[in-house]
Amino acid sequence: MMSPVVVGVDGSPDSFPLAAWAGKEAGLRRAPLLILHAISRHRPQRPTAELRALLEHAALRARMTQPHISITTEIVAQEPVPALVEHAAHAQLLVTGRGGQDALSGGQLGSVNLRLLHSAPCPIAVVGRNQRRHTGEVVAGLTGHPCQEPVVEFAFEEASMRASALRAVHTWTWTTPYGPGTGQPPLHSVDTAAEEATRLLAEAITPWQEKFPDVVVRRTCGHAASHTALIDASAHADLLILGLRACGLTGPVPGSTAHAVLRRAKCPIVVVRR
Numbered sequence: 001m002m003s004p005v006v007v008g009v010d011g012s013p014d015s016f017p018l019a020a021w022a023g024k025e026a027g028l029r030r031a032p033l034l035i036l037h038a039i040s041r042h043r044p045q046r047p048t049a050e051l052r053a054l055l056e057h058a059a060l061r062a063r064m065t066q067p068h069i070s071i072t073t074e075i076v077a078q079e080p081v082p083a084l085v086e087h088a089a090h091a092q093l094l095v096t097g098r099g100g101q102d103a104l105s106g107g108q109l110g111s112v113n114l115r116l117l118h119s120a121p122c123p124i125a126v127v128g129r130n131q132r133r134h135t136g137e138v139v140a141g142l143t144g145h146p147c148q149e150p151v152v153e154f155a156f157e158e159a160s161m162r163a164s165a166l167r168a169v170h171t172w173t174w175t176t177p178y179g180p181g182t183g184q185p186p187l188h189s190v191d192t193a194a195e196e197a198t199r200l201l202a203e204a205i206t207p208w209q210e211k212f213p214d215v216v217v218r219r220t221c222g223h224a225a226s227h228t229a230l231i232d233a234s235a236h237a238d239l240l241i242l243g244l245r246a247c248g249l250t251g252p253v254p255g256s257t258a259h260a261v262l263r264r265a266k267c268p269i270v271v272v273r274r
Contacts, residue, residue: 004032004072006087007062007095008080011037011046011054014097014129016061021127021268022095023062023069028161031092032070033062038083039075051075081115088120093270098128098262113262117244117271123154127268137218139167139237139267141230144200151243151272152204156212158239158270165216168205169233171226172197190223197221227260234265244273 007022009015019035026033035058037051046054055073062071076083088094096113113126140155142148159166172193201221209217220233234240242261262269 002029002031003090003092004034005029005093005095006034006036006084006091007058008036008038008084008097009054009058011051015054016058017129018095018097018127019058020061020065022125023071024065025093025095025125026062026069027066029092032072034087034091035059035062035071035073036083036087037073037075038080039077040079042079048075080112081119084112084116085119085121088122088124091122094120094122094124096124096126098126098269121273123270123272125268125270126262128265133238133267135236135238136163137165137167137237138162138239138241139169139230139233140241141226141243142168142170142201142204143243144170144197144204148204148243151241152208154270154272155241156208156215158241159215160212162238163214164238165218167218167220167233167237168201169220169229170197170201170204171222171224171229173223194221194223230261231264231266234267234269237267240265240267240269242269242271244271 005022005026007019009019022035023033035055037055039045039051052073052075055075059071059073063069074087078086084094084096094116096116098113113124116124138155138159140151142152142155155166155168158164198221201219205217205219209215220229222229230240230242240261
């Protein structure tokens, strides 16, 4: 059986649009959908009948967008993060919420998501409130480094599935240890730095353009703060894709700015681990 899309729900109002978004993603991938509810010992427990009813409602919302997908619901007596990580081991995408509270745990914003980003073994989608729209564009934050190939591949696949354009965003900054009055020339000019950034971006995406000729690629390469550029681009996107490695978010989003992007992006985010 094809690996499923997994979504965690807790029965809050945010859970049901989240299930609908996950259902649409499963439909695009022609994958089954697993809707998961974790029973935490730190929260009041609902009656079993009520839990089953909320899962049935979440499945109904998912089926409204993709009536032909296979949907399974499951209740587990486990804390939210371990439950999601365990099920993500066999998933192609894990979906969680980014509303006023984490959709699965009811905790403070980011408390579950930030832990999942460093432990989930598959790409994780973080979806906020009122983010259902269609702009026809997927945005990917790229560094141009070879280690980001999984991010580039995921971005092209997602754009192709959605029949959307792909906007490849690469930001750069220019600094030099030499300044006025030092008697030393700058190591690089601004123009040289811009040319190098353009070259890196082109080398990162050109091979994938050949593999996905149906995807229209739009390049944004500029001198800017990475998180600002990505948040701005997200205002006109259906999806924002970032890369992650063991030590934290990488590429155009260093760890110190990851939380800002997660909080302020105007569209759903997918973080791809490498």
